[in-house]
Structure formats: structure tokens, C-alpha cells
Amino acid sequence: MVERKEFIQNSLELNLFFGRIMKEHMTFIQASLPVKNSNYILEADEFKRSFEGLLMETVNIANGTISKEVIASKELATPFTLDAERILEDLTGVCINRDLTLAELKLISDPDYEFTPYIENYVFNLNNRYINLLQELIDFKERLLVQFMDCNIFMFIYPNMLDHLIKEGKYYLKSLSALQEKRIPMEDILEKEVFWNDIMGEHAQYIRGLLDPTEKQLFKTADSFVHLFEKLLKETKEADEEDFCKVTNKNLEATKDIKEFKTSGTEGIIQCKIKSIINPLLADHTLREANRYIRILKKALNNC
Incomplete structure (x- = not known):
């Protein structure tokens, strides 16, 4: 059984890491699709913006709650992330919310943070919103892969790489669903x-x-x-x-x-x-x- 502090901390750390990974998957898909597939580009952009919104909300509540090890690991953002986002935006025209990265770089770990029942309930509801969005995202990726493999669309990424993006999404969903049941994944x-x-x-x-x-x-x-x-x-x-x-x-x-x-x-x-x-x-x-x-x-x- 996962205790309150562990549930809050693990949930927020998981969402901060994988939520960014998921929204970047959409950035890569946007940049890899030809203009002809503007419907998929727009759908990917909508998913990206949805994850950016959830992530900004997560960053705001996560300040002080996450472990010093996560911050020190630079798994949320590296010294290169801001430049990488700026360059990709300049080269492709894909819009990226760099304020999110700036906010993540300012995150701290507070050993005296009070993990209250209110925060626990808030995080539980936040996790459910991530899960719902993630399920839709996985479905979108799988639809794209079917279209790609049937030669109905072309993308400037490997089919195996698109499958890789699906695999990461399912792993995230499995991990987050286990936390919602207050248990560590099996x-x-x-x-x-x-x-x-x-x-x-x-x-x-x-x-x-x-x-x-x-x-x-x-x-x-x-x-x-x-x-x-x-x-x-x-x-x-x-x-x-x-x-x-x-x-x-x-x-x-x-x-x-x-x-x-x-x-x-x-x-x-x-x-x-x-x-x-x-x-x-x-x-x-x-x-x-x-x-x-x-x-x-x-x-x-x-x-x-």
C-alpha cells in the first residue's frame, strides 16, 4: 500500500517526466508529417497543448514536493533543453511552450513540505485527467501507425520509432494506473x-x-x-x-x-x-x- 507522501511524490515525479515525454512525442510527430496531413498535424498539436496545460498545473503543485534526487538527475530538463526547444521551433515552426521549461528548471525540493489530504486528493484527480488524455493519445498514435504501415500516409520517422512512442505511452499508463490504486506496479x-x-x-x-x-x-x-x-x-x-x-x-x-x-x-x-x-x-x-x-x-x- 502506497502511503500519502509516496503517492503524491511518485505521481508528480512520474507526470513531470512522462508528461513532458508525451507532449514532445507530439512535437516530433508534428515536425515529421507532410503538410498534406494537416488534419493529423492539428490533432497532434491539440494533444501537445493539452499536455502542456496539465504539465504547467503539475509544475505549480509540485514545487517543494519532489525529491532532490529527481531534480539532481536532470531527467525533467537538462542544460540543453531550452536551446533545443528554441532551435526546433525556429527550424520547423512547431510552437513550444518554453515557459514550461523555465518553470521546471526552478523546481525545488522542500524537506519540510506538508503532504496534506487536500494535496493527495488534488493529485488523485490530476492523475485521472492524465490517464484520460493518455488513453486518447495512445489511440491517436496507434491510428497513425496503422495508416503508416498501410502506406496511406508518409512520415519522416521510422515505423519502429512510432511503435517506440506507443510503447512508452503504455508504460506510463500502466505505472500511473498502479499509483491510482495506491500500489507499486507489479x-x-x-x-x-x-x-x-x-x-x-x-x-x-x-x-x-x-x-x-x-x-x-x-x-x-x-x-x-x-x-x-x-x-x-x-x-x-x-x-x-x-x-x-x-x-x-x-x-x-x-x-x-x-x-x-x-x-x-x-x-x-x-x-x-x-x-x-x-x-x-x-x-x-x-x-x-x-x-x-x-x-x-x-x-x-x-x-x-
Whole structure:
């Protein structure tokens, strides 16, 4: 049974992280659809604005409630996020609410914060609004994927990447629904590591595939991460409790390494030093996901 403080804190941290991830998915979809599909572009924009509205509300109530570890991890925003948003907006014309990022960068953790029944009830209702919006969002992504796979529309992203966006949405929905029932999701830490290893490996695949062919060294590095996380995914799936500490340590070291790769890549893309068709916000987006995974792994290793 999740206690009040844990429920409020976990809910707000989950929504701050994944709510931003979801609204950025819509940004990427908007930027990848041809003008001919203006109906889908407008639908994606409506979802993006809805998530931005919920996120601003979440930021306002989350100030003081979230843990110092989440703030320190830079999973909510990195030093690159504002620049990445500005550049993508300038290059594509897709509107992004940068005030939201500014507000997130000012979030603090207050050890004396009072987790009242009123806040608990407010967060419960907020979670329900996220769940309703998320269910509609997943349906939208799945409709797009069907149209894409049937060759009825064209998008400047891989079909597998669109499936990746669906996968993340469903994981978020599962996690948030479990919190609403005041329980921790049934999965154990190794199951979480299976999910995130799969995500990290797919990130490496997309980076590899979106680099200019002349970026041979970066291609080789990305390819090495593809194979590394394929191996770690297999090992983690086969691991049992006795293997936990060893496997989790290996996952942590690999994720630290890909974080450094993503950090230098994000900086290089923002500074226009890397030839690719990777948009800067996508690069920063994948970096934040690595930051979150590292925090999860470090917390898990406290039990070793």
C-alpha cells in the first residue's frame, strides 16, 4: 500500500517526466508529417497543448514536493533543453511552450513540505485527467501507425520509432494506473531494467540511422551501443534474484556510457557540428530518458 507522501511524490515525479515525454512525442510527430496531413498535424498539436496545460498545473503543485534526487538527475530538463526547444521551433515552426521549461528548471525540493489530504486528493484527480488524455493519445498514435504501415500516409520517422512512442505511452499508463490504486506496479526492478534496456537500445538504433553517412565514427559508436544493449537486454531477461546486483551494475555502467554519448551528441547537434537529420529536441529527449534510468538504477543498487 502506497502511503500519502509516496503517492503524491511518485505521481508528480512520474507526470513531470512522462508528461513532458508525451507532449514532445507530439512535437516530433508534428515536425515529421507532410503538410498534406494537416488534419493529423492539428490533432497532434491539440494533444501537445493539452499536455502542456496539465504539465504547467503539475509544475505549480509540485514545487517543494519532489525529491532532490529527481531534480539532481536532470531527467525533467537538462542544460540543453531550452536551446533545443528554441532551435526546433525556429527550424520547423512547431510552437513550444518554453515557459514550461523555465518553470521546471526552478523546481525545488522542500524537506519540510506538508503532504496534506487536500494535496493527495488534488493529485488523485490530476492523475485521472492524465490517464484520460493518455488513453486518447495512445489511440491517436496507434491510428497513425496503422495508416503508416498501410502506406496511406508518409512520415519522416521510422515505423519502429512510432511503435517506440506507443510503447512508452503504455508504460506510463500502466505505472500511473498502479499509483491510482495506491500500489507499486507489479513489475520488479529487473522488469523495469528490461523495459529501459530496450528503450536505450532503440535510441541507439535511431541515432545510428539518422546520422549522415559521412559521420562514420559516430555511426560505429552508436552501432556498438545497439549491440551492447541487445546483449544486456537478453542478460536482464534471463537474470534471477541472485544475479540482480551484477546485472544492475552492468546496466548502470552501460547507461552512464550512452548518457555521455548522448550528451556530446546533443551538444554537437545544437552547435551544428554533427551532420544528421536528428532534431535537437529529440537528442535532448533521449538524454533525459538516460538520466532517469541512471537514477532508477542507482536507487536499486542501494539494496546491494
